[in-house]
Amino acid sequence: MSVNTIQGYEPLTSETAIALARRLGLFEKSSLLDCQEIGDGNLNYVFHITDVHRKKGIIIKQALPYAKVVGESWPLTLKRAVIEANALQIFGSFAPDFVPKVYYSDERLAVTVMEDLSHLTIARTGLIGGKNYPLLSKHVGEYLAKTLYHTSDYGLGHGKKKEWAKNFTNPELCKITEDLVFTDPFFDSQTNDFEEDLTETVRELWNDGAVQLEAAKLKKSFITEQEALLHGDLHTGSIFASRTVTKVIDPEFAFYGPIGFDIGQYIANLAFQAIARDPENREVIYTHIQQVWETFQEQYTILWMEDNKDTFAGTDGYLDFVLKKSFQDALGFAGCELIRRSIGLSHVKDLDGIEDNGRRITAKKNAIELGKKLIKERILLTTIEDAIQLVKSRL
């Protein structure tokens, strides 16, 4: 326990988690409760508590004061639990269909008590298993439009936006993204982690001055542009899905940043599926990419027209400018995500799970090359069809 713990913090056990649930009155007094810790254990405990007879459950998520992914030596602020609980409540107020309900949060214990979504599957797992979620990307597009519009200067107004931006200052978790997404993969850094067969491809990347310059610009955008309250880590592992329901979870990286970042991370994680799949199964993924952007654009446009706090809202070309910037930013950020998940510290199962060595290496090379293209050519792309053509051309 280090400087990162909060006075009075202690890790929950199944017993104390059940006691908390009872104290909050979330179950009937006579109910028999079961508790399973179901987190992947890297950053958080996730207790799933169920009423054994009524099959009704809740989730208690507790932040741990370290990141286990690199051993217990990487301390991580517990404040992220407050950021996550507050972000869930804000996102839930604007896009209630797509965000788990929060029942309770406790800053001291770094705990959030929320809706049980265990009847759903993590989208990444489902997509890897070949499942399709026909509404997933329409839902994510709508979620993105609503959360990114309503937390912006346009939707929220300047004063309140500044207050929220201040409250969501999240230096520790932003630092992880700044290093692992925007910096380390572009240099010969200790955190990088890639197969030897990728060495030549990676050296080429490190020597590609054009990619590095564009990555520097994208990093600058990430650290300076406060456009809206982002989820901050919107990959397919942060989404629960079924054929009809979509819920976006885990916004502990939430902060005010450029809106293309959330959009781009989601698109990149769809692209991993396109890369990993056999050619005949890719079309459905392209449709997802198309749908998330088109839905976002449509819904954002409606919100902009309906209620915009900026006097310039009606100025010819301004909405188009904002959408085009978001689109091109998104493609650049997607490129960074494609690269970092292939050679950086934190990988994705879509690629790492490919057992055949040759196929896996080819997939990762494709991801890196596609990433480079998106980073370098984003400002030449103006439609989602252009972007999908670019993805196809690299596979």
Add this chain to the structure above:
Amino acid sequence: MSVNTIQGYEPLTSETAIALARRLGLFEKSSLLDCQEIGDGNLNYVFHITDVHRKKGIIIKQALPYAKVVGESWPLTLKRAVIEANALQIFGSFAPDFVPKVYYSDERLAVTVMEDLSHLTIARTGLIGGKNYPLLSKHVGEYLAKTLYHTSDYGLGHGKKKEWAKNFTNPELCKITEDLVFTDPFFDSQTNDFEEDLTETVRELWNDGAVQLEAAKLKKSFITEQEALLHGDLHTGSIFASRTVTKVIDPEFAFYGPIGFDIGQYIANLAFQAIARDPENREVIYTHIQQVWETFQEQYTILWMEDNKDTFAGTDGYLDFVLKKSFQDALGFAGCELIRRSIGLSHVKDLDGIEDNGRRITAKKNAIELGKKLIKERILLTTIEDAIQLVKSRL
């Protein structure tokens, strides 16, 4: 007195100002003190306290809870005194030659006690009177480079920068700029204030879609881009000068914004002098414009090379990108300042002081047309010589 006052706040009088100076031990006990209130009285009291025999003085500045410029009905947060005192201390730590020393500050009384600069002249007043300050723009260029570099992600590092950006959240004073510089002058707003003879020129501006779109983009940059800690109101009225000394005062609008804003406001306020002067006296002003940019660029480059916290610091083209963006932003912001000081709420004496009606109207028309050009054509301009040519072409 309204919600904007702080518990325990009360306006100082000459007597209580002297008592404060004595309590702080800033004068010898036996000294005979004189006190004059020398503020323009719009936003603040400024008490000038001197030791009658030793000719040694101090300034006590106290924020008032309202802006008198539009009557006492415009309440204004007293927190700006804390922002100002903290900004003076930060700017002073990086550019000590160009910032008054702060001896004391008191949040409750909204008071800052600082170095007496009454031996200097406000640069605007001096320039209007035909004085020249041969070092002024070199000094301002150096001040800009040092304050804007050392408070950025590059100079300060990401974590500390985020903390400072949070602490300098300044919604009330930013709102004034957002409205009066970036919004109202571009629409038929109640706050606008211009001579009837300008009506046609102003109507043309309001119907110029290209200007409005570019102004919208500049406003977006102002409200979203946290590049560095800005002064926020760096016109020639915020600078004390002599032939050898330059001091930048009054950073109550300080906040984290795009660095081109400070540079652009200074350039625009030089441009008012070029516009107001007879042709034969303009060359010295063009030299000032050239010097402020060139000095900024040189000094910023040195700082970037010497000590940069960003791994991309050495990436080919990145510094050029940052400088080019700052330059073009600066020209756009200068354009907004030229327009708002000609037709918005708050004018400059450089133009309003021209007694001859015909000359004054022509000068204002020139300022408006130059402003439009800078806003629309900034992305075509790449050197300060180009920009100066553009200024010349409009006079």
